[in-house]
Amino acid sequence: MHRLYFIIIPILLMLVACGGDTPDKKPVKKVKKATKEVAAAKSSLNGKKLYMTHCSVCHMPNGLGMKGAFPPLANTEWTNGPAEVMIDIVLNGFNEEIEINGDKYVTPMAALPHIKDDELAAILTYVRSSFGNESSAVTAEEVAVVRSRGK
Numbered sequence: 001m002h003r004l005y006f007i008i009i010p011i012l013l014m015l016v017a018c019g020g021d022t023p024d025k026k027p028v029k030k031v032k033k034a035t036k037e038v039a040a041a042k043s044s045l046n047g048k049k050l051y052m053t054h055c056s057v058c059h060m061p062n063g064l065g066m067k068g069a070f071p072p073l074a075n076t077e078w079t080n081g082p083a084e085v086m087i088d089i090v091l092n093g094f095n096e097e098i099e100i101n102g103d104k105y106v107t108p109m110a111a112l113p114h115i116k117d118d119e120l121a122a123i124l125t126y127v128r129s130s131f132g133n134e135s136s137a138v139t140a141e142e143v144a145v146v147r148s149r150g151k
Helices: 002-018 036-041 047-054 083-092 117-128 140-149
Strands: 098-100 103-105
Touching: 047 117, 083 117, 083 140, 117 140
Parallel strands: none
Antiparallel strands: 098 103
């Protein structure tokens, strides 16, 4: 019988403590002003997840690439330059020797034209705002314009 008290009393205390009136109003969430970058980043597509699927094998999950083979995406003129350049590279591939931070890279990048405009925009927005980068968002419209130009 004494053992039941150890179970019943705490249960009763929890019921009494949790009982009472519920508030009439829901808590108010603070809403930040939406900018183009924030709106693009909060689209239904997950740029980070898409990056991990399509890009991280070569450029690594941390965006640092692989020295001598795959260039870094962290804080480079390529990443932080005009978005059209990155869009073109992803859509049409790249097969030139480049130098980044004193290291040469000669491994060609295959074209990835199968990535949809909105997905590519999400990936590039993620890249341009991650790994120490602070560049503007990329829109699906920008991708469509570069895609329409072809190679």
